Amino acid sequence: xxxxxxxxxxxxxxxxxxxxxxxxxxxxxxxxxxxxxxxxxxxxxxxxxxxxxxxxxxxxxxxxxxxxxxxxxxxxxxxxxxxxxxxxxxxxxxxxxxxxxxxxxxxxxxxxxxxxxxxxxxxxxxxxxxxxxxxxxxxxxxxxxxxxxxxxxxxxxxxxxxxxxxxxxxxxxxxxxxxxxxxxxxxxxxxxxxxxxxxxxxxxxxxxxxxxxxxxxxxxxxxxxxxxxxxxxxxxxxxxxxxxxxxxxxxxxxxxxxxxxxxxxxxxxxxxxxxxxxxxxxxxxxxxxxxxxxxxxxxxxxxxxxxxxxxxxxxxxxxxxxxxxxxxxxxxxxxxxxxxxxxxxxxxxxxxxxxxxxxx
Numbered sequence: 001x002x003x004x005x006x007x008x009x010x011x012x013x014x015x016x017x018x019x020x021x022x023x024x025x026x027x028x029x030x031x032x033x034x035x036x037x038x039x040x041x042x043x044x045x046x047x048x049x050x051x052x053x054x055x056x057x058x059x060x061x062x063x064x065x066x067x068x069x070x071x072x073x074x075x076x077x078x079x080x081x082x083x084x085x086x087x088x089x090x091x092x093x094x095x096x097x098x099x100x101x102x103x104x105x106x107x108x109x110x111x112x113x114x115x116x117x118x119x120x121x122x123x124x125x126x127x128x129x130x131x132x133x134x135x136x137x138x139x140x141x142x143x144x145x146x147x148x149x150x151x152x153x154x155x156x157x158x159x160x161x162x163x164x165x166x167x168x169x170x171x172x173x174x175x176x177x178x179x180x181x182x183x184x185x186x187x188x189x190x191x192x193x194x195x196x197x198x199x200x201x202x203x204x205x206x207x208x209x210x211x212x213x214x215x216x217x218x219x220x221x222x223x224x225x226x227x228x229x230x231x232x233x234x235x236x237x238x239x240x241x242x243x244x245x246x247x248x249x250x251x252x253x254x255x256x257x258x259x260x261x262x263x264x265x266x267x268x269x270x271x272x273x274x275x276x277x278x279x280x281x282x283x284x285x286x287x288x289x290x291x292x293x294x295x296x297x298x299x300x301x302x303x304x305x306x307x308x309x310x311x312x313x314x315x316x317x318x319x320x321x322x323x324x325x326x327x328x329x330x331x332x333x334x335x336x337x338x339x340x341x342x343x344x345x346x347x348x349x350x351x352x353x354x355x356x357x358x359x360x
Contacts, residue, residue, distance in 0.1 A: 013052050013053055013054055013055060013056065013084060013085075014029065014052075014053045014056065014065075014084075014085045014087070015050070015051065015052040015053065015084075015085070015086055015087075016050070016051055016052075016085075016086055016087030016088060016089055017049055017050050017051070017086075017087075017088055017089070018046065018049050018050075018051070018069070018072075018088070018089040018090075018091050019049055019091060020049070020091060021046050021049055021069075021071075021072075021091055022046070023045075023046060023047050023048065024045060024046070024047075025045070025046045025069070025070040025071060026043050026044070026045060026046070026069070026070050027043070027044050027045075027046060027051045027067065027068070027069045027070070027089070028040060028042075028043050028067070028068040028069070029041045029042045029043070029044070029053055029065060029066075029067060030065065030066045030067075030068065031063060031064070031065050031066065031080075032063075032064060032066075032205065032206070033205070038066065041056075041065070042054075042056070046069075051089075058082050059080040059082055060203075062079055062080055062081060062082075062104050062169070062170035062204070063079070063080050063170060063204055063205060063206065064077055064078070064079060064080075064108075064170065064174055064206065065077070065078055065079065065080050067087065067089065067094060067097070068094070069089060069091070069094060071091070072089070072090075072091045072092075072093070072094050073092075073093050073094070074093045074094040074095040075094055075095070076089065076094040076095065076097040076099075077108070077112065078099050078101070078105055078108060079101070079104040079105050079108045079170050079171070081101055081102045081103075081104050081105060083101070083102055084101075085099065085100070085101040085105065086099070086100040086101070087099050087100075095116075103169070104169055104170055104171065107162070107166055107169055107171040108170070108171050108174070110162070110171075111159075111162060111171050111174065111175055114155070114158060114159065114162070115178070118155050121151060121155075125144065125148045125151075128144055129141060129144050129145070129148075132144055152184075156179065156184045156185070159175050159178070159179055159184070160179070160185075160193065162175050163175050163176055163193055163196070164193070164196055167196050167197050167198045167201065168197075168198035168200065168201055169201070170201065170204060170206075172197055172201060173194075173197060173201060173204060173206045173207040173210055174206065176190065176193055176194060176197075176210060177206055177209070177210055179193075180210065180213070180214075187214055187217035187218055187221050188221060188222075190210070190214055191214055191218070194207075194210060194211065194214065216325045217325050219323075219324075219325065220324050220325060220333060220341060220344075221341070222341050222342060222343065222344065223340065223341065224340070224341055225338070225339050225340050225341070226241065226251065226324075226333060226335050226339050226340070226341050227323050227324065228240075228241055228242065229241050229285075229320045229323060230310075231285065231310030231311065231312060231320065232310055232311070232312075233308065233309055233310055234293075234296070234297050234300070234309060234311075239283065239308050239310050241283065241339070242339065244281055244283055244308050245281065245335065245337060245338075245339055246279045246280055246281035246337070247278070247279030247280070247336075247337050247358070247359065248275075248279060248280050248281070248334065248335070248336060248337070248342075248355060248358050248359060249280075249281045249282065249283065249334070249335045249339075250268070250280070250281070250282045250283075250332055250333070250334055250335075250351070251283055251285065251324070251332060251333040251334075251335065252268065252282055252283070252284040252285065252330070252331075252332045253284075253285050253287065253320075253321055253324070253326045253329050253330065253331040253332065254284055254285075254286060254287070254329055254330050255286050255287040255288045255296075255329060256286070256288050256292060256295045256296050256298070256299035257288065257289070257292070257295070258287075258329050258330065260329075260330055261329055261330040262299070262303065264330050264347060264348075265303040265305060266303070267347070267348055267349065267351060267352070268282065268305070268351065269303065269304055269305060269306075270352065271351045271352045271355055272306070272307060274352065274355075275352075275355045275359050276307075278359040278360075279337075279359060280355055280359060281307065281308070282305075282307040282308065283307070283308040283309070283310065284300075284305060284307065284308070284309045284310075285310055285311065285318070285320050285321065286309065286310070286311035286313075287311075287314070287315055287316060287318050287321055287326075287329060288311055288313050288315070289313060289315045290313045290314065290315070291313075292313060293313060296309075296311055296313070330345075330347075331344075331345060332344065332345055332346065332351075334346060334351075334354065342358075
């Protein structure tokens with residue numbers, strides 16, 4: 001035991017036990033800061049397979065904490081509760097540690113179990129689908145996909161229920177951040193769920209991060225007018241978004257180095273060739289790197305992308321990507337003739353089907 005404090009303004013300890021660990025190994029207590037980085041709070045020493053962080057300064061609001069341990073793989077997440085917490089740390093994988101705490105940690109354990117079980121289902125589904133793709137029929141693959149869609153919908157509904165039934169508990173923003181991060185919910189549904197959180201929970205750092213992220217996403221929400229931008233084409237001409245709007249326009253974020261983008265390009269080319277004469281325009285914004293002018297131009301030619309292109313060759317520092325809150329590519333926004341966003345991230349034949357609805 002190494003962490004002792006004399007301040008009277010303290011709360012009961014976070015303590016625990018493990019098995020078969022050498023005396024002197026360290027166990028670390030951390031929390032996430034507002035910018036998402038990990039901040040060390042305290043360190044304890046393992047003695048006789050036990051550890052104790054001593055009395056801690058109280059947390060203003062409940063928040064997610066993380067435990068790490070020398071030589072033990074993984075991390076263990078739990079929740080601060082300003083009351084005694086006891087952890088049975090698994091040296092084989094901290095992920096499978098057990099905790100005795102209050103209501104918040106009971107709920108967080110439920111959340112963690114839901115995620116672990118869903119992760120196992122994901123692996124089984126991927127294995128079954130891969131096997132069916134190699135040895136099965138199209139009908140078998142379709143049946144697996146259909147069954148999986150139902151399972152994913154049930155999982156999402158269970159997570160949403162956990163949020164709405166516990167609006168005043170820290171598990172609510174934790175689960176909401178997961179749903180948003182893995183795109184189980186869009187910004188509209190996320191905002192609706194966020195608005196149901198209790199006022200005190202909204203003061204939590206994680207809730208603040210979610211709110212700020214939503215504000216950025218809502219700039220390009222479906223139904224909003226696409227932000228103005230302009231940029232230089234490969235030959236140095238300035239292209240402005242309002243000047244190239246058709247009846248329908250695709251704003252496409254990509255890069256010559258992006259494998260998934262290059263795989264998607266033939267689908268976009270096919271849609272453009274079919275619907276350009278009916279009023280479908282495209283402007284592609286490349287996130288190529290500063291020294292990749294030639295690679296950018298070569299990719300345009302090789303992929304036969306015969307439409308408007310701009311780039312600042314600024315990689316992930318591209319201001320238009322930041323303006324549209326693009327953090328991964330390919331990413332795309334479909335606009336109507338007034339520049340209003342009507343769809344996002346249409347992949348495969350989804351773009352052609354949408355254009356058929358709009359232009360045929």
